[in-house]
Amino acid sequence: QVQLQESGPGLVRPSETLSLTCTVSGGSVSSGSYYWTWIRQPPGKGLEWIGYIYYSGTTNYNPSLKSRVTISLDTSKNRFSLGLTSVTAADTAVYYCARISSVWFEVGYWGQGTLVAVSS
Amino acid sequence: SSELTQDPAVSVALGQTVRITCQGDSLRTYYASWYQQKPGQAPILVMYGKNNRPLGIPDRFSGSSSRNTASLTITGAQAEDEADFYCSSRDSNDVVFGGGTKLTVL
Numbered sequence: 001q002v003q004l005q006e007s008g009p010g011l012v013r014p015s016e017t018l019s020l021t022c023t024v025s026g027g028s029v030s031s032g033s034y035y036w037t038w039i040r041q042p043p044g045k046g047l048e049w050i051g052y053i054y055y056s057g058t059t060n061y062n063p064s065l066k067s068r069v070t071i072s073l074d075t076s077k078n079r080f081s082l083g084l085t086s087v088t089a090a091d092t093a094v095y096y097c098a099r100i101s102s103v104w105f106e107v108g109y110w111g112q113g114t115l116v117a118v119s120s
Numbered sequence: 121s122s123e124l125t126q127d128p129a130v131s132v133a134l135g136q137t138v139r140i141t142c143q144g145d146s147l148r149t150y151y152a153s154w155y156q157q158k159p160g161q162a163p164i165l166v167m168y169g170k171n172n173r174p175l176g177i178p179d180r181f182s183g184s185s186s187r188n189t190a191s192l193t194i195t196g197a198q199a200e201d202e203a204d205f206y207c208s209s210r211d212s213n214d215v216v217f218g219g220g221t222k223l224t225v226l
Contacts, residue, residue, distance in 0.1 A: 037215070047155075047163065047206050049215040060213050096162060105210040106153035106168035113162050 002027040004097050004111035012091075012118050018084040022097030022111060029078050030055050035100040036080045037107065038071060040093040048093075052100060053080055087118045122146045122211050124218035131224040132197045140192045140221045142207030150210040152190035154183060157204045157220075166205075167192055197225050 008020035051061035132138035155163035
């Protein structure tokens with residue numbers, strides 16, 4: 001059973017960089033069958049896809065966030081990370097890491113989510 | 121990227137059938153996947169592909185698709201089905217989510 005666990009600061013100051021890590025267990029981030037993704041959900045609102053990374057290191061980002069987002073992979077530690085620069089209050093959200101199947105592009109496994117607040 | 125449109129809220133009487141729909145141009149090319157989210161919890165996958173249910177999802181959940189519209193049908197809705205439902209699909213190399221539908225079971 002694949003499990004994903006987000007970790008990182010719960011509070012980030014405006015204009016700084018949000019950094020989160022997702023540790024994967026029960027599966028390998030080196031598998032060519034999946035994309036490793038970040039999704040967020042502002043309080044009381046819907047889901048927003050942020051971006052994903054493939055085992056090869058290929059990335060793809062939501063066009064609306066592309067200029068501020070970086071997703072990286074650490075195969076030695078079986079984890080992947082999110083960086084979001086120049087954050088504002090609008091970036092306050094629950095951030096989920098998850099796994100997308102390369103066949104149907106469904107998000108089959110989700111982390112429990114971590115709330116990141118942007119505030120001074 | 122394209123958008124997916126869902127009705128904000130739908131209600132169903134206990135034991136009756138309800139259909140939740142999702143519209144968007146990406147659905148002409150790709151199948152939708154559907155997620156159920158209860159308050160304070162992460163979403164869970166309930167339907168994907170042509171009409172695939174993950175293990176553990178009751179068979180009262182089914183999916184269908186026609187042209188630019190995907191549907192999730194719950195046949196015999198139960199009280200525990202009350203939740204927010206989101207559709208999603210691939211859009212070229214991107215991923216897009218619908219705005220979500222709040223399902224109330226009366």
